[in-house]
Amino acid sequence: MALLTDELYMREALKQARLAFQRDEVPIGAVIVSEGLIIAKAHNQVEQLCDVTAHAEMLAITAASNYLGSKYLHGCTLYVTLEPCPMCAGALRWAQIDRIVYATDDPKGGFMRFGKTMLHPTTEISFGLCQEESQTLLKHFFQSKRL
Amino acid sequence: MALLTDELYMREALKQARLAFQRDEVPIGAVIVSEGLIIAKAHNQVEQLCDVTAHAEMLAITAASNYLGSKYLHGCTLYVTLEPCPMCAGALRWAQIDRIVYATDDPKGGFMRFGKTMLHPTTEISFGLCQEESQTLLKHFFQSKRL
Numbered sequence: 690m691a692l693l694t695d696e697l698y699m700r701e702a703l704k705q706a707r708l709a710f711q712r713d714e715v716p717i718g719a720v721i722v723s724e725g726l727i728i729a730k731a732h733n734q735v736e737q738l739c740d741v742t743a744h745a746e747m748l749a750i751t752a753a754s755n756y757l758g759s760k761y762l763h764g765c766t767l768y769v770t771l772e773p774c775p776m777c778a779g780a781l782r783w784a785q786i787d788r789i790v791y792a793t794d795d796p797k798g799g800f801m802r803f804g805k806t807m808l809h810p811t812t813e814i815s816f817g818l819c820q821e822e823s824q825t826l827l828k829h830f831f832q833s834k835r836l
Numbered sequence: 837m838a839l840l841t842d843e844l845y846m847r848e849a850l851k852q853a854r855l856a857f858q859r860d861e862v863p864i865g866a867v868i869v870s871e872g873l874i875i876a877k878a879h880n881q882v883e884q885l886c887d888v889t890a891h892a893e894m895l896a897i898t899a900a901s902n903y904l905g906s907k908y909l910h911g912c913t914l915y916v917t918l919e920p921c922p923m924c925a926g927a928l929r930w931a932q933i934d935r936i937v938y939a940t941d942d943p944k945g946g947f948m949r950f951g952k953t954m955l956h957p958t959t960e961i962s963f964g965l966c967q968e969e970s971q972t973l974l975k976h977f978f979q980s981k982r983l
Contacts, residue, residue, distance in 0.1 A: 738931070739897050741907050741930035749886050760888050775954060776930065779923025783888035802948045807922060 695767060695768070698722050699819045702768040702792070705732040705745065706826055716826045719745035719769040721753040721762065721786075722773030728765070729753040744786055746770060746777035750784055762786040770823040772816065778807040791816045792823035798832045842915070842937055845869050849915040849939070852879040852892065853973055859884060863973045866892035866916040868900040868909065868933075873911070876900040891976045892916060893924035897931055909933040917970040919946035919963065925954040932956045938963045939970035 705718025709732035721729040731748035735741060746769055754760050762781075766788040773781065773791065778779055778800030781789060786809070794816055800807045808814070845867055852865025856879035871912075878895035881919065882888060889891045893916055893963040901907050913935040920928065925947030930937060933956070941963055955961070 733979055735907060739905065739907050740901050742894055742898055744929050747889055751889055754887050758886065760882060760886050774930075775950075776923050776926025779921055779926055780889050783921075783923065803922075803954070807950070 693741070694725075695818055698766070698768040699770075699790065699792060700729065701727060701730065702770050703822055705730055705817060706770045706823065709733045709745070710826060710830055716830050717745045717769070717771045719749040720766060721749050721765050721767050723753070723757065723762075723765045728805040742776070744774065744777050746773050747780055750780050754784070760784065766790060769826070770819070771795050772801060774798050775800045775803060775807060778803075781812065782807060782809045786812055788813045788815075790814075790818060792818055792819045793827075841872075842965055845874065845913070845915040846917070846937065846939060848874060848877065849917050850966060850969055852877055853917045853970065856892070857879045857973060857977055863977050864892045864916065864969070866896040866914060866917045868896050868908075868912050868914050870900070870904065870912045875903045889923070891921065891924050893920050894927055897927050901931070907931065913937060917966070918942055918974065919948060921945050922947045922950060922954060925950075928959065929954060929956045933959055935962075936962045937965060939960075939965055940967045940974075 701720045702718045706716040710716035714733045717733040720727050729749040729752035731745045734743040735744045762784040765786050768790050770792045772795040848867045850866045853863040857863035861880045864880040867874050876896040876899035878892045880892045881890040909931040912933050915937045917939045919942040
């Protein structure tokens with residue numbers, strides 16, 4: 690049951706990633722869930738906002754804090770379609786988020802090349818859910834850029 | 837001459853840090869300079885905005901990109917009163933900033949515990965300018981919190 694629920698939320702993150710694709714952004718989407726409720730949805734907006742800090746995760750963190758009225762995201766889970774970069778991992782550490790679920794890893798750009806200590810010691814991570822969908826979307830995006 | 841100019845800009849960053857102190861925020865300030873001109877000033881606003889992403893550096897990066905109309909901060913220098921954290925270092929990497937000057941290091945919270953590879957390979961760093969002023973300000977802030 691937990692897995693089915695995780696998949697449901699990851700599918701919402703994938704919807705956000707597809708929105709990014711439609712807007713000619715690197716297709717990455719994120720949602721943040723608290724007590725079963727999606728409290729933030731965001732997609733990568735780096736090009737639209739002309740701002741390197743406008744990753745899906747960063748926008749979702751800001752929106753979730755605004756919703757909760759708390760800078761800490763205790764009790765929250767982030768679902769994101771790609772392994773967060775070090776910037777986003779650093780933000781997630783500050784937010785002390787409970788759990789991070791990402792669809793596909795990013796050996797070149799992801800935070801894990803610096804190790805799990807980038808995150809808060811209490812943050813749990815898992816990945817691999819909807820991996821193929823996320824990879825396919827990213828592959829199509831970068832292929833379209835090379836045409 | 838270069839050092840005098842660096843000091844001038846760092847003193848502006850310290851003014852921002854003092855503004856943060858007055859507003860009961862951890863006193864950290866930053867300015868970004870392009871072609872000798874200060875194009876962004878910011879201070880830590882995490883408590884005011886209730887948002888862990890609202891570090892001085894992050895706000896300055898967003899403001900500088902807005903000013904330049906570019907997500908890349910080529911030709912820019914960031915002056916910041918404390919060694920950036922991994923989140924901010926990650927953002928500075930994405931922005932491909934030319935140079936980072938920080939007043940005092942942060943062995944526990946700074947990005948350097950993960951190494952200089954957190955930054956873009958072309959980014960230069962230096963530190964130690966106005967170190968004592970920055971340290972004194974931070975010390976006073978944390979002492980006032982323990983009273």
